Amino acid sequence: MHKISTDTLFIGRKLIYVPICHSTNDIALDLLHQKTPEEGTTVITDHQTAGRGQRGNSWYSEPSKNLMFSLILYPKFLPLQQQYFLNIFISLAICDTLSQWIGSGLKIKWPNDIYFLDRKIGGILTENSIKNNALEYSIIGIGLNINQTNGLPEGASSLGNITGSELNLSELFNNLVVHIEKRYLELRAQKFDHLRAQYLNNLYWYQEEHVFSNGNYFKGIILGVDSGGRLMIETQGTVKSFDIKEIKFIN
Incomplete structure (x- = not known):
């Protein structure tokens, strides 16, 4: 190398x-x-x-x-x-x-x-x-x-x-x-x-419904990334933004 x-x-x-x-x-x-x-x-x-x-x-x-x-x-x-x-x-x-x-x-x-x-x-x-x-x-x-x-x-x-x-x-x-x-x-x-x-x-799980966890399991759809680099997920009709330590991908 x-x-x-x-x-x-x-x-x-x-x-x-x-x-x-x-x-x-x-x-x-x-x-x-x-x-x-x-x-x-x-x-x-x-x-x-x-x-x-x-x-x-x-x-x-x-x-x-x-x-x-x-x-x-x-x-x-x-x-x-x-x-x-x-x-x-x-x-x-x-x-x-x-x-x-x-x-x-x-x-x-x-x-x-x-x-x-x-x-x-x-x-x-x-x-x-x-x-x-x-x-x-x-x-x-x-x-x-x-x-x-x-x-x-x-x-x-x-x-x-x-x-x-x-x-x-x-x-x-x-x-x-x-x-x-x-x-x-x-x-x-x-x-x-x-x-x-x-x-x-190219974003993984983009616009697909999957299970996530923020301490509790929930279903959501990734909509993108906000201006601060946080992951935007729509869940139960509400869009929420999550930082790196606030969300886990489940399945």
């Missing part, structure tokens, strides 16, 4: 390879505390021993089998109330890429998991810094199950399991950063309606 070259203008052009680390997000944060890395700087590893997900979940990955990296961005152009678009653009870029290998069936499970059918194949952890009421920087951590076929958590899968073959990690990474850059430039151009429409088109 340390010999990757990218076909981009700035995303992934500055590549920092570490064979093993606790968390690529932590390394990216250390870099930001030491200096101002150029935008698009990417920290990538073969083995992450303490990867983090949302809700404080851990992310286990078999060494040298998957893609694990963190991207440093400076989205100061993005209004604070639009910061959830960082999740939107990056999840769309991942779907753009993986669909070339596995076709249809890819979905974005709110807030930031990537699913194939009903199985998780990837996750995103976005950590933003706000200064003077504006976005200072963002670290976007991405973990994708690629060639790992054993030891996956319950409910998870990988591209290897789906396709029945082993993929070239360098080729897939290069393809991914090309799509990340394309989607990020759309975000810079403030194509919010375009990005939101495509996000909803």
Whole structure:
């Protein structure tokens, strides 16, 4: 992975390879505390021993089998109330890429998991810094199950399991950063309606009735995501918005 070259203008052009680390997000944060890395700087590893997900979940990955990296961005152009678009653009870029290998069936499970059918194949952890009421920087951590076929958590899968073959990690990474850059430039151009429409088109359980829990089980229909990034669900004729710790998907 340390010999990757990218076909981009700035995303992934500055590549920092570490064979093993606790968390690529932590390394990216250390870099930001030491200096101002150029935008698009990417920290990538073969083995992450303490990867983090949302809700404080851990992310286990078999060494040298998957893609694990963190991207440093400076989205100061993005209004604070639009910061959830960082999740939107990056999840769309991942779907753009993986669909070339596995076709249809890819979905974005709110807030930031990537699913194939009903199985998780990837996750995103976005950590933003706000200064003077504006976005200072963002670290976007991405973990994708690629060639790992054993030891996956319950409910998870990988591209290897789906396709029945082993993929070239360098080729897939290069393809991914090309799509990340394309989607990020759309975000810079403030194509919010375009990005939101495509996000909803790829949203898991969108406009379907399912069972959720907020401490109590209830049936509802996902209508989208509000301006604060909360999940909007219609239940019993009322639309309610839920934050990440306030709602669970049941069936």
